[in-house]
Amino acid sequence: MALKTLxxxxxxxxxxxxxxxxxxSQARPRPCKRMVLYFHDxxxxxxxxxxxxSAIVGSPAWGDRVTLxxxxxxxxxxxxxxxxxxxxxxxxPAVGRAQGIYLYEKKEVFTAWVRFSFVFxxxxxxxxxxxxxxxxLMNKTRDISVLGGTGDFFMTRGVATLxxxxxxxxxxxxxxxxxxxYECW
Amino acid sequence: MALKTLxxxxxxxxxxxxxxxxxxSQARPRPCKRMVLYFHDxxxxxxxxxxxxSAIVGSPAWGDRVTLxxxxxxxxxxxxxxxxxxxxxxxxPAVGRAQGIYLYEKKEVFTAWVRFSFVFxxxxxxxxxxxxxxxxLMNKTRDISVLGGTGDFFMTRGVATLxxxxxxxxxxxxxxxxxxxYECW
Amino acid sequence: MALKTLxxxxxxxxxxxxxxxxxxSQARPRPCKRMVLYFHDxxxxxxxxxxxxSAIVGSPAWGDRVTLxxxxxxxxxxxxxxxxxxxxxxxxPAVGRAQGIYLYEKKEVFTAWVRFSFVFxxxxxxxxxxxxxxxxLMNKTRDISVLGGTGDFFMTRGVATLxxxxxxxxxxxxxxxxxxxYECW
Numbered sequence: 001m002a003l004k005t006l007x008x009x010x011x012x013x014x015x016x017x018x019x020x021x022x023x024x025s026q027a028r029p030r031p032c033k034r035m036v037l038y039f040h041d042x043x044x045x046x047x048x049x050x051x052x053x054s055a056i057v058g059s060p061a062w063g064d065r066v067t068l069x070x071x072x073x074x075x076x077x078x079x080x081x082x083x084x085x086x087x088x089x090x091x092x093p094a095v096g097r098a099q100g101i102y103l104y105e106k107k108e109v110f111t112a113w114v115r116f117s118f119v120f121x122x123x124x125x126x127x128x129x130x131x132x133x134x135x136x137l138m139n140k141t142r143d144i145s146v147l148g149g150t151g152d153f154f155m156t157r158g159v160a161t162l163x164x165x166x167x168x169x170x171x172x173x174x175x176x177x178x179x180x181x182y183e184c185w
Numbered sequence: 186m187a188l189k190t191l192x193x194x195x196x197x198x199x200x201x202x203x204x205x206x207x208x209x210s211q212a213r214p215r216p217c218k219r220m221v222l223y224f225h226d227x228x229x230x231x232x233x234x235x236x237x238x239s240a241i242v243g244s245p246a247w248g249d250r251v252t253l254x255x256x257x258x259x260x261x262x263x264x265x266x267x268x269x270x271x272x273x274x275x276x277x278p279a280v281g282r283a284q285g286i287y288l289y290e291k292k293e294v295f296t297a298w299v300r301f302s303f304v305f306x307x308x309x310x311x312x313x314x315x316x317x318x319x320x321x322l323m324n325k326t327r328d329i330s331v332l333g334g335t336g337d338f339f340m341t342r343g344v345a346t347l348x349x350x351x352x353x354x355x356x357x358x359x360x361x362x363x364x365x366x367y368e369c370w
Numbered sequence: 371m372a373l374k375t376l377x378x379x380x381x382x383x384x385x386x387x388x389x390x391x392x393x394x395s396q397a398r399p400r401p402c403k404r405m406v407l408y409f410h411d412x413x414x415x416x417x418x419x420x421x422x423x424s425a426i427v428g429s430p431a432w433g434d435r436v437t438l439x440x441x442x443x444x445x446x447x448x449x450x451x452x453x454x455x456x457x458x459x460x461x462x463p464a465v466g467r468a469q470g471i472y473l474y475e476k477k478e479v480f481t482a483w484v485r486f487s488f489v490f491x492x493x494x495x496x497x498x499x500x501x502x503x504x505x506x507l508m509n510k511t512r513d514i515s516v517l518g519g520t521g522d523f524f525m526t527r528g529v530a531t532l533x534x535x536x537x538x539x540x541x542x543x544x545x546x547x548x549x550x551x552y553e554c555w
Contacts, residue, residue, distance in 0.1 A: 015298050028339065029370070043431065055445040057428035058242035058262060060229065075264045077286075077428060079445045081475045099475045099483050099504045101447075105266045105284045115300060115485060117504040130502045130515050132315045134284045134302040134334065136334040145315050145333030146517030147502065149530055154398065155552055159335055182340060182370075185399070185552075213524065214555070243427035243447060245414065260425040260449045262471075290451045290469045298469050300485060317500045317517065319469045319487040330500050330518030344520055367525055367555075 031158065032184035037118070037177050038165060039082045039098040043068075045171055048126065054080035058113045068170055073104035081174055084118060087112075088174060096120035111136045120152070129152020129179070131160055146181060157183040191335070216343065217369035222303070222362050223350060224267045224283040225275045228253075230356055239265035253355055258289035269303060273350055273359060281305035285316075296321045301330065312336020314364070316345055331366060340369040401528065402554035407488070408535060409452045409468040410437060410460045410544050413438075418541070424450035438540055443474035454488060458535055458544060466490035470501075481506045484514065490522070497521020499549070501530055527553040 043126075044052035056068070058077030063069030069076050079101055083094035100116025112135040119128045128151060133144025146158035158181035167173035229237035230252075241253070243262030248254025254261050263284055268279035285301025297320040306311045313336060318329025331343035343366035352358035420450035426438070427543075428447030433439025439446050449471055453464035470486025482505040487511035489498045498521060503514025516528035528551035 046431065048542035049432075056263075057430055057445045057447050057496070060240035060242055060264075061231065062234075074266070075242045077242050077447070078265065078428075079428075079447065079473050079475070081481070097504075099473075099481070100482075101265050101473065103284075103286065105264070111266070111284070113286075114300060115502070116485060116504070119504045120508075128504055128513070128515075130517070132300070132302070132317075132502075133335065134282075134304045134313055135303075137210070143313070143335035145313075145335060147315070147332045147517045148527065150503065150513035150515060154529065155527060157333065157340060159339065243449075245425035245449075246416065246426055247419075259451070260427045262427050262447070262449065288449050288469075288471065290449070296451070296469070298471075298487060317485070317487070317502075318520065319467075319489045319498055321489075326497070328520035330498075330520060332500070332517045342518065342525060344524065 008156070029182055031180040031182055033156075033179075033181040035179045037084050037086065037095070037179065038088050038174055039084045039177065040172070040174050041082045042172050043078065043170065044145055048171070053082045054078050068104070076104045078102050080116070084120075090174070095122040095124065102135075106136065113140075125152050127153045129153045129156065133160075135162060137164065146179065153181075155183065155185040156181045191264040214367055216367055218364075218366040220340075220364045222269050222271065222280070222364065223359055224269045224272050224362065225359050226265055226267045226357065228263065228356050233356070238267045239263050253289070263287050263288045265301070269305075273361070275359070280307040280309065287320075288321065296323075310337050312338045313337045314341065318345075320347060322349065331364065338366075340368065340370045341366045399552055401550040401552055403526075403549075403551040405549045407453045407454050407456065407465070407547050407549065408458050408544055409547065410462065411450055411452045411542065413541050415541055423452045424448050438474070446474045448472050449466065450486070458546070460544070465492040472505075475504065481508075495522050497523045499523045499526065503530075505532060507534065516549065523551075524554040525553065526551045530551075 007074040038153045042051055042053045044055040056076055057079045059069050060075035082098040084098050085092040085094060097119050098116055099119060103113040105111040105113045114135055115132050117128050117130050120126055129149040130147045131144055132147055135142050141161050141163045143159050143161050146160055149156040163176045165174045167174040212291040227236055227238045241261055245253050246259035262317040267283040269281045269283050270277040272281060282304050283301055288298040290296040290298045299320055300317050302313050302315050305311055314334040315332045316329055317332055320327050326346050326348045328344050328346050331345055337340045346363040348361045350359045350361040385394040410454045411548040412423045413423055413549050414425040426446055427449045429439050430445035445518050452468040454466045454468050455462040455464060467489050468486055469489060473483040475541050484505055485502050487500050490496055499519040500517045501514055502517055505512050511533045513529050516530055519526040531548040535544045535546040
């Protein structure tokens, strides 16, 4: 019985700690999975249909679908299907595609609003992750939400930190995405 | 050992209760956080670009981008960047912005479908909350989902009850949003 | 005390198993709720406004709003309000509506990206479920995320497996949706 007393108490304690951490811990927990990836967006400008990965599909009355609208592009809706790479090289092999929409959101400063999915199809990962959030382009980094996933990312949740890693005028930009998952099933 | 028997049994019991509550409780729980906020939408109508906070960016073949389409506006896509206030006064200081899209969804009755983010930038709150749901405009109140958050609202989930608090023709409306969060990290 | 030893050890063991399953189990759990439903989409083509349930509301510069665009419809944005039925018959009584948007996403192969809500209004179910995901149309089945819900589906999460059950040219298609919920409050 002495042995039992010694072993069961720490187990109970750990168990209590574990349940507390799973439900209501106040301190930011450590991610159960973390990945840094890049994706590359080439906007259709009327002349680059061979390599464009995105296109304006909606615009306010004062815009069109080839040039981003005035007033900081407020109201432009862009659909994209961008390659995802492990490093910051556009020509590296794609491990998946980033698919979804972004909106330009403010008249005063550049702000984007995004809803997209990462669809993985590599030897490392199969499955998808769904993202959503608002994204002030002028901030150095910005957090958006990881809302769910499928396959290797079944039911996952978390936060992703986006950073504009490079851009060339209004045609090319590259985002660095630091994905921190806090629910891993 | 008598003491141990007395203490470990209730702890075990509470623990079992706790795990059950975290995973499958049937009764609706109490929110871990609750907030009531308002946001204000002024739709661009061709003449109000100085104070419009939203614009039609998509419409079906039978519509345009200045007037809401016929058939109860079915298919109109509106992008918005609306001020959020603590009370129902449009001119109160904004504590953040509601950014996203809404769609008009039905041909028979007015119905909206929304995907938006609250982006807070006040002394009280930093961070964002992401919402999604379908929204029959003719119902007095309607619940949508709170899918995730960042910053002060890290990983949150819940339900928000929307109510049209006021509207003026097709140009201005004000929504009351009662946010009930059930997962607070 | 012998009895206690015999009983408390399995309880502790079960408890550990239970907590592990709730937070980090590797094996896929059993759904807490499962439903198979169908929804039916009739795309507006310029001549069927009486029974169309969806309409093109955005398209790239090379498209219009009556005919799906070239390049595998890349960039077409479709808003829908489709009836949900319990079986695969378009004329069965609708138990709710599927409302949201889909995008055509790739230039090389047909791929869709969806964000939609099921809004139930039947004797069996009241409430809504929100879905999101990317959807390669050429795959036989594809998983998307169930991100949240309201009413009978309060705070739910899960995965839905979509399958194209039938299609007729570019005007009608029917999706079979196998909804597996893993978080039921």
